[in-house]
Amino acid sequence: MLLAAILSIVCVTALLTLPADAAQAATGKPIVGVASKRCLDIQYGSMTAGAQTLIGTCNGGADQRWMRTAEGELRVFDGARCLTAGPVTTTQPRKAVIALCSGSAAQKWSYTSAKTLKHTATGLCLHVRGARTTTGTQVNLHACTTGTNQKWTVPAKLPDTTPPTTPTGLTSSALSCTAVTLSWSASKDAVGVTAYDLYHDGQLVTSVSGTVRSASVKVVAGVPWGWYVNARDAAGNVSQASATVTVTPPQCTTDTVAPSVPTSVAAVASGTSVKVTWAASTDNIAVTRYDVRRDGAVVGSVGGGVLTFTDSGLAVTRAYTYTVIARDAQGNASAASAPSTTTTGAACGSPICGVAQVTTDTDIPWGLATLPDGSVLYARRDAHDIVRLVPTTGVKTTVGAVPGAQSTDGEGGVMGIAIASDFTADPWLYIMHTTATDNRIVRMRYAAGKIDTTSVQVLLSGILRNKYHNGGRLRFGPDGMLYASTGDAQNADYAQRLTGTGALNGKILRLTRTGGIPSDNPFSGSYIWSYGHRNPQGIAFDSRGRLWQQEFGNSVMDETNLVVKGGNHGWPQCEGTSGNGCGAAGLIAPKKTYPTADGSCSGLTIVRDVVYVACGRGSRLYREVISGDSLTNVQQFFVGTYGRLRTVEPTSDGGLWLTTTNQGDKDSVANNSNEKILKVTLGG
Template sequence: MVARDAQDNVSPRSSTTTVTTGAACGNPVCGVRQVTTDTDIPWGLVTLPDGSVLYNRRDAHDIIQLNPTTGVKTNLGTVPNVQSTDGEGGLLGLAISASFSSDRWLYIMHTSPSDNRVVRIRLENGRLNTASEQVLVSGIRRNKYHDGGRLRFGPDGKLYASTGDAQNGAYAQDRSALEGKVLRLNPDGTVPSDNPFGNYVWSYGHRNPQGLTFDSQGRLWEQEFGNSIMDETNLITRGGNYGWPACEGTSGTCGTAGFIAPVRTYPTAEGSCSGITIVRDALYVACARGARMYRAAISGSSLTNVQTYFSGTYGRLRTVEPAPDGGLWLTTTNQGDKDSTPNNSNERVLHVTLGN
C-alpha cells in the first residue's frame, strides 16, 4: 500500500497486510451524517486539498473553514465590500483553481453596493488576505432577486460564473449585457480569446441560474430557476441561447429557431433548485422550494432514471458539492432565506454517503 498527498507525493510501500471489507451499500444513496450547523446560510462551498471545507455565509459575508471529521469551524475573515439586497444577494459563489496549493487564490462572487462581481482573494496563514483582493469582473447588475452567483472552474482552466437577469428579462437576450448569462473568464479576469461574442458571455437567455457543474466528458451542465411554471437543467453549449424570457422550460415560444431546449424540467413546486454536481456520471440537484435532492443518470445528452431523495427531510436545500471520499456535501437554506439578515438561520451542512 502507498499513500499520496495533495501534491501527489507518494510514500514508500508498506509491508503486506490483509484486510476484510464490510458489505458494500448497493443503493445510490446510502446514508447522511450531519457535519455541523450554522446560524447563517451556507452558499458557495469547496473542499481544499487538505480535505477541509470552506463555505461562504451569504448574509454574514464571511468564510468558514470546517474540519469535516471533528466539526471544528474557523472563521477566516469577512469579504470586503459585500452588501446584501434584502433578498437573494450577498456572499454567493466560491471556487479554487487547480493551482490553489501554490497560489492560494479563492475566487468569490458577491453583491456589492453597486453591482454583482467576481473577485479573488488569497487565503494565507489561515486568514483572508484582503489586501490581495483583485476585482476580476464588475458591472453585473444587481437586484433584490435574480443575482445568480455560482462559480465553477472547467477542465479548460477557465472560470465559469452564472448570473441572474436582475429581474429584467430583456437583459438575458442582450449579448452585450452580463445579466442572465453563463460567463467565462481567464483566472486573471481577462476575456478568453475564443469566447463567442468578444466579451465574457458564454451562453445567454437564462433567468436565474444557480447551478454549474462539468461531467466526465468536459461538458457544462447548468441549473436554472424558472418563474412560475418550470425549472430547467440545461446542457450548455458555446454561444447557446436558452430562450428566456420568451421561453420558460418548454412553455412559451420555445419552438423559436435558435432556442436550445432544456434536458429536463421540473414543476417549480417540486423544484426551485439551486446547486448541482456530478459524481460518477450521476447528476445531483439540490432544491429549495421542492425541499428535496434529485439524482439522475447521465446517458449521452439525456438524464435518465431520475430519483428523489430527502423529500421534506431537511427542508430547503441550497448547495451540493462532491466530497473527497466519493460522497456529497449538502447544505440547507431554511430560515432567513429571503431577508438578508445575518445569523438568523438554523442551517445544516450534511455529508451524504453514496453507494456503488
C-alpha cells in the same frame, strides 16, 4: 464591453464602474448651425458656470463635443456641463450658457421636426444672434421662428440607461383569503415610468401601467408571501426592488376536521434504503401533505397526491418502524397510521448509503469548496464572511470577511466560491458577491488559514444586481477557465442582450483566472459563454468536459440545461419548455424540467457522471444519470427530510456536501438561521 479585449483588467474594472456620463464620453459629437456651418462652442473653452455659448470653427475640441441625453439634456465637456438659459436681463437677449448638470427642466431641450432646439422651461429656441455666420457670434434664446439661424444638426439622442428610482411606501390592504390589494408611491424617472412589476419571493405575478399605483393580486389562503414592486421605463430599465411586505392571508373557512388515518402502510427495505407506501386518506376539503415518521420522528413530507416515500442512507441490519400522518391545509392532522417495521440489509446497494450532520450554522451556507487538505471553505451569504470547516472534528474557524459585500433584502450577498485545481501552488480564493451597486467576481489570497483581504482583486464588476435573480455560482472548468452564472436582475430583457446595459446578466460567463476574456469565447471581446438564462445558479462539468446548469423558472417550471457555447437557452421566450416562443429556431431546449412546486433548485454538481440537484421549495435532492445528451433514471431523495436544500458539492472521497436553507433565506438578515451541513455517502 467590446473594449475589454484590449484593456488590462484594471482598465476593464474602471470602465465598468465609471458613471454613465463618463462611459459614454466618446459619443460626444458637434452641434452644427445649418446657416453658418459652424459648431456650437463655449467662449474661451471655459468650463465655468455661466460661460457664454457661441458659434466657432469646428475643431473637435471638448467644448464642441455635445451629447443629447435620453432625458433631453445637451451635455458638453464629455458630459460634465449642461446647456441652460442664462439670467433674464432688461438690456440683453437671454444668453444660452453652460452650468453644472442638475437634471432640472431648465436644462432640458427638445429637437423639433423643424430642426430647432426648443428650451423646455421657456419655450424659446436656440438662436444665432443677428443671423450672423461669423466665428465668435453669440448664441442666445429667442422666440421661435423659421429662420435658418435657429436650425441645427444635432447628435442622435443617447439611449436611456438610467433606471427609475426604487418604489417606496408599499402597503397591503383589503386582505381576504383569495386576494390582497397592494399600493405604493410613484417612482421617478428622467424620461418616465411605463410600468410596475409585482413580485412575490422572486416570482413575477403581474404588471400594471406606470400611471397605476395599486393592484389587486391573488393569494393562497394561509400561505405567507413576501411582496415587492419594481418600476420599469420605456427603455426597459428596471429599478431596484421596493422593501418587502409579507402578507399572510386568512383561511376562507374554519376547518377543524382532520383527515382520515392513512391505511395499508408498508415499509420494504432494499439494502440501506426503505420504501414506504400507503393508501390515500380522505378529508372534508383536501389532504395536502403526508408526514412520514421513522421511529417516531418525521423524516419526510410529501404532497397530498403522493403515496410513497423512500428513506435512504440508513444503518445496515437495523430494524426501523414507520408510521404516516395525513394533514390538511389548516394543519389538522390525523392520528398516526398503524406501524410497519422492516430491517435493512447487510450492505448498501443503493445510490445513497449514509448521511451525517457535520455541523450547523446560524447563517445561510451558500458557496462551498473543498481544499486539498480535506477541509472545507463555505460562504455565509448574509453574514458576508468565509468559514473553514474541518470535517473530521467539526471545528469551524472564520477565515475572513469579504470587503464591500452587501445584501439586497432578498437573495444577494456572498454567494459562490471556487478554487482552481492548482490551489496549493497558487492559493487564490474566487468569490462572487453583491455590493451596494452591482454583483462582482473577486479573488483573494488564502494562506495560513486566513484570507488576505488586502490582496483583493476585482476580476469583473458591473454585473447588475437586484433583490432577487443575482445568480452567483462559480466553477473552474477542465480548461482552466472560471465560469460564473448570473441572473437577469429581474429584467428579462437583459438575458437576450449581448452588448450594452445588462449584457453581463442572465448569462453564463467565462473568464481567465486573472479576469481576462479568453480569446476563444464565442462572442469577440465578450465574457459571455451562453445567454437566455433567467436565474441560473448550479453549474458543473461532466467527464467529457461539458457544462451542465440549473436554472430557476418563474411560476411554471425550472430546468436543467446542457450548456452550448454561444447558445441561446430561451429566456424570456421560454420558461423551460413553456411559452409561445418555444421551439423557435436557435433556441436550445432544457434536458430536464421540474414543476416549480417540486423544484426551485439552486445547487448542481456531478459525481461519476451522475447529476445531483439540490432544491429549495421542492425540499429534495434529484439524482439523474447522464446518458449521452440526456438525463435518465431520475430519482428523488430526502423529500422533506431536511427541508429546503441550497448547495450540493462533491466531497474529496466521492460523496456529497449538502446544505440547507430553511430560515431567513429571503430577508438578508445575518445569523437568523439554523442550517445544516450534511455529508452524504454515495453508493452504486
